[in-house]
Amino acid sequence: MEAYYKEITDKIQKIAYKLLDEGKVDKIIGFGKGEFTDEVTPVFIVNKENVDKLLFSEKATPFLAKYLLNYKDEKVAITAKPCETRAINSYLSENLLQRENLIIIGINGCRGIEGNTACKECDVRNPVISDYTVGEELSDEEVSSMITNVYEDLENMNPEERNEYFQNEFERCTRCYACREACPVCYCEECFTDSNQPFWLDSSTQLKDTFTFHLMRSIHMAGRCINCGACEMACPENIDVRALSAKMYRAGEEIFDYKPGMDPEQKTLLAEYDVNDQEKGFLD
């Protein structure tokens, strides 16, 4: 293991041991070694003897933040990548979690996760909320120098080509909802797609309905999506499911200067308004 990750891993283990030893938390949610070589899976540590199972590496693909919603009434510590701290902020802003029940071990200066294209676009590489941090912080200049727009080609296409691209992608969708389940900020009690009162769309896998599903999912995530790439990594058909919600992320930033999940007090984009909002695309 690289020295950089070794150092982070050691620090996480130390903090975790201390927290469990002092009885500050009931459980630690972290990354651990999986059954196969190099695989990283979520681990839930309750005994302080087991903290050596915790680790962090560039293969830490799971998103742990969503597990917090299963332990609302327990005192939990979590090792969180910067993107996950943003998801935690949205939980806090919607009163899904109690801040006092939660200890966040943030990972500073995240260099990106293997196989996640969203990390190339990442604009927040230091935790935005944390009790403990591990690793070295990256400066703003370093962070902005690491940003590349993955979807530049797609943006430069004409609408017809883009439409064809998306049809080609969504044609493979089997409506398994892995993207929905993986998304850290997708947590409605009843999903619009499962609802039959009101009824939104057929649960078929015809292109007509899969395309509609992805459009609906993306507009639902507008102003929530933290552009973490969990949906894309979860997709068993390798569909570019992030393209639409990443567009919503960029549009929110460009038009309304809005970045989701930066502050626990922040409302989501569509839950507030400014009287002087611009009316882009309205008829005169």
Added chain:
Amino acid sequence: MNNNENFEPKIVAYLCNWCSYAAADLAGSSRTQYPPNIRVIRVPCSGRIDPLLLIRAFNFGADGVLVSGCHPGDCHYLDGNYYARRRFVMLKELMTFAGIEEQRVNFTWCSASEGSRFGVVVKKVVDRVKEVGPWQGFDNKGFIGVDSSEEEGELTGGSIL
């Protein structure tokens, strides 16, 4: 794109009860002429309109949608249209990015006294939709698990309506 001379688009119009619906009424009682292509759905406020409803209209084969609410500052419920405005801006960004012609997605403000303006708006929207032709559905490229280049035309998905 406009291959059908006699194409009469079906446009779903979501009108706010307090302004645009009354404007449509005024347009009627003052005998303003406007194209009969809109199907009006009366809603209590433009803030009532979930963007999913508009996407769903396309799923069901509408050629275009029109949303008309009260001018900013005039909302019957004080701020419903401010919320709506953000939603529609984001929806339009999404639809355009997904390659749906921007002419099909129309938003405007129309107060209860603007009967003649309502006629002008409807005419404009109908012209815009006519410009891009009939809605071919989200599946118009014929990707149904086969190479579309060979069986062009035959496998083109249709709309429900």
